[in-house]
Every structure is written in structure tokens, then in C-alpha cells.
Amino acid sequence: MISVQQWTGREASALRAALRMSTRAFAEHLGVALRTVAKWEQLGASTVPRPDTQAILDTALVRADTLARGRFEVLLDRSAGGGARRSSVRAADYETWTEDIERAVVCLSRQNFSFASDLLNRWLARHGPRALDDKGLYLYGRSLVLLGDLQRDQGATLGPLSAHHSYSTARGLFTELDIPRRVAQIELSLAVLDEMSGRLDASAHQYERLAADERLSGRDRARARLWVGTALSKDGNNDYAVKVMTTATHDFEALAEPEDWSVAHQKIALAYRGAGDLTRALQYIDIARSTGTVDSPMQRVRLDTAHGHILLSDPATRDDGLSVLDDAAQVARQYGLSHQLRSIEGIRRSCDGPSAVLSR
Numbered sequence: 001m002i003s004v005q006q007w008t009g010r011e012a013s014a015l016r017a018a019l020r021m022s023t024r025a026f027a028e029h030l031g032v033a034l035r036t037v038a039k040w041e042q043l044g045a046s047t048v049p050r051p052d053t054q055a056i057l058d059t060a061l062v063r064a065d066t067l068a069r070g071r072f073e074v075l076l077d078r079s080a081g082g083g084a085r086r087s088s089v090r091a092a093d094y095e096t097w098t099e100d101i102e103r104a105v106v107c108l109s110r111q112n113f114s115f116a117s118d119l120l121n122r123w124l125a126r127h128g129p130r131a132l133d134d135k136g137l138y139l140y141g142r143s144l145v146l147l148g149d150l151q152r153d154q155g156a157t158l159g160p161l162s163a164h165h166s167y168s169t170a171r172g173l174f175t176e177l178d179i180p181r182r183v184a185q186i187e188l189s190l191a192v193l194d195e196m197s198g199r200l201d202a203s204a205h206q207y208e209r210l211a212a213d214e215r216l217s218g219r220d221r222a223r224a225r226l227w228v229g230t231a232l233s234k235d236g237n238n239d240y241a242v243k244v245m246t247t248a249t250h251d252f253e254a255l256a257e258p259e260d261w262s263v264a265h266q267k268i269a270l271a272y273r274g275a276g277d278l279t280r281a282l283q284y285i286d287i288a289r290s291t292g293t294v295d296s297p298m299q300r301v302r303l304d305t306a307h308g309h310i311l312l313s314d315p316a317t318r319d320d321g322l323s324v325l326d327d328a329a330q331v332a333r334q335y336g337l338s339h340q341l342r343s344i345e346g347i348r349r350s351c352d353g354p355s356a357v358l359s360r
Contacts, residue, residue, distance in 0.1 A: 008040075008049075015064075113335075138179075154339070155337075180215045272284060305343060308344075
């Protein structure tokens with residue numbers, strides 16, 4: 001099957017013609033603006049779609065039927081300005097790389113860190129970013145972000161083999177590729193690292209800035225607003241944290257994001273615990289436990305740690321709290337969640353002290 005190493009307006013226009021679609025129908029088919037398709041038609045080989053759109057065009061070509069793909073190849077051969085820049089070997093590599101990224105996402109959701117690391121490093125070790133075209137750089141950057149997520153979940157936040165290094169390198173690549181949404185998402189992840197490392201004031205300011213950043217989706221902006229509250233809560237400003245996080249829950253409800261809505265209630269419960277209002281803390285953690293999913297070990301550990309922390313704060317439920325924390329610690333050890341394990345151990349050492357707050 002013919003493949004395109006890098007799409008330009010010329011190849012995109014040939015695909016539209018091969019699919020026998022109008023410019024409007026083609027724009028709707030791809031999910032892009034009509035003016036984008038018009039630009040491809042007008043500028044041809046002199047315009048190059050962004051990497052996100054390159055992937056959309058790849059998918060459209062793969063999903064085209066045999067006759068349409070045949071027409072596409074003929075149109076490319078007949079079009080002025082030379083043949084398409086394509087290589088079946090490189091295209092196959094990129095397709096496999098994309099599949100491995102998708103598999104790594106699933107592995108990370110299940111905290112299968114070993115296999116996820118293998119999937120990502122087989123590509124990161126094989127290719128240097130300077131030897132890649134824009135599509136390769138995009139996949140390289142995505143792989144680095146996922147590696148950063150893996151390192152963050154394992155507690156490796158700083159240093160040359162850390163989440164901070166992976167995220168920072170990926171941010172440079174996406175800046176070079178001019179993909180502002182990806183850059184902003186990485187800035188949000190870097191703010192999380194600041195929070196995890198105890199730089200609460202810095203992380204709160206970053207979250208606050210990103211909560212109003214139009215580069216991010218509505219969901220990411222709402223998550224940034226929620227995390228402003230978590231940083232404030234960890235810094236002892238629990239009353240204001242509750243107000244900020246309550247606003248975030250309204251955003252998640254409006255966006256129809258039930259899992260984020262549930263997590264927000266978990267965070268609010270911890271803020272009420274920090275403020276000494278255990279009645280409301282238990283109310284909110286019960287909502288989180290009854291509505292949240294525990295499909296992954298990380299989700300289960302976070303929810304159980306929050307629940308155990310609240311129970312431990314009341315002498316009447318202290319033993320129950322210790323039992324819940326023991327179960328959470330066992331799961332954390334089993335899956336290598338070292339940052340969460342350190343958090344649990346810190347909570348147990350300080351029992352119900354005001355400084356015992358749940359880390360991300």
C-alpha cells in the first residue's frame with residue numbers, strides 16, 4: 001500500500017480527489033476546518049500540515065478502500081511538482097511506532113511499567129531526534145512524554161534519568177514543531193513535578209496560570225484549577241483550597257467528566273481533613289469511593305490512601321485507617337509505586353499531624 005512520509009497540501013488534495021469528496025465533505029471527514037482544506041488546495045506542496053493533522057491524514061489513507069488508494073497513487077504520479085516523499089520502510093516503522101505508543105498508554109494505565117519502558121525505549125534508543133523528520137520528531141516527543149509519566153509514577157522526579165528531564169526534552173521538540181497544545185500539556189506536567197517535590201508555591205502559581213491558558217482543552221484547564229487547590233491544601237490553606245476545588249468540580253460536571261469529578265471530591269475530602277472538619281471529609285471521600293473507578297492500581301492506591309488518611313485522623317477510627325493504609329501500601333509495593341509508598345509511610349509516621357498530606 002502506498003504511504004506518505006510527510007504530507008503536504010499536494011498529497012492532501014490528491015487524497016480528497018481520490019476519495020471523490022468536495023472540500024467541505026473532506027474537511028468534515030477529517031474533522032478539520034474548511035479553510036484548512038482550502039489552504040491545501042491553494043498552496044499545494046508549499047504548505048505542510050501540522051503533525052497532529054499528518055496523523056489524521058495517515059488514518060484517512062489507511063481507512064480508504066482499495067479503489068480510492070489506487071486513485072490516490074495515480075493522482076500523485078500524475079500531479080505536477082514531482083513525486084510524493086514516501087518510503088515504505090519508514091512508513092511501516094512509523095506505523096509500528098504509533099502502535100507501540102498506544103500499547104504503552106495501556107500499560108501505563110495498568111502500571112505495567114516494565115513493558116511500557118520496553119515499548120518506548122526500543123524507539124527512543126534507536127533514533128536520534130536530529131535524524132528524524134517532523135513526523136518522527138512528533139512520535140519521539142510523545143514517547144518522551146509517556147516515559148516522563150512512567151518516571152513520575154515511579155517517583156523519579158529529578159535528575160538526568162527523571163520525569164523532569166524527559167518532559168523538558170519533549171517540550172523543546174514540540175516547541176520546535178510549533179504544537180502549542182502539547183507544549184502547554186507538558187508545562188502542566190512540570191507543575192505536577194514541582195508539587196510532588198514540595199515546591200508548593202511555585203506549582204500553585206503555575207497551575208493558576210495554566211487554568212486560564214487557551215492552549216489547553218477545557219478539561220486540562222479544569223484539572224489545573226483543581227490542582228491549584230491541592231497545592232494550597234498541602235500548604236495549609238485548606239479553606240481557600242476547598243473553594244477553588246469546588247469550582248473545578250462544577251467545571252468537570254459541565255464538561256461531563258465523571259472520573260475527574262470523582263477525583264475532585266477525593267481532593268476536597270483531604271482539604272476538609274486538613275481543616276479539621278472530619279464529618280465533611282468523610283462525606284466527600286464516600287462520594288469519591290462510590291463514584292470513582294478503581295480500574296488501575298494507581299487509582300486504587302490513591303483513593304485508599306486518602307480514605308485511610310481521613311480515618312486515621314479520628315481516634316475512634318484509627319485502627320480502620322491503619323488497616324486501609326496497610327492494604328494501600330501492599331498494592332503500592334506490588335506495582336512499584338514508590339512515590340505513593342513514601343506518601344503512605346509519611347502519613348503513618350506522623351499519624352494525624354497537620355503536615356501529613358497526600359502527595360499526588
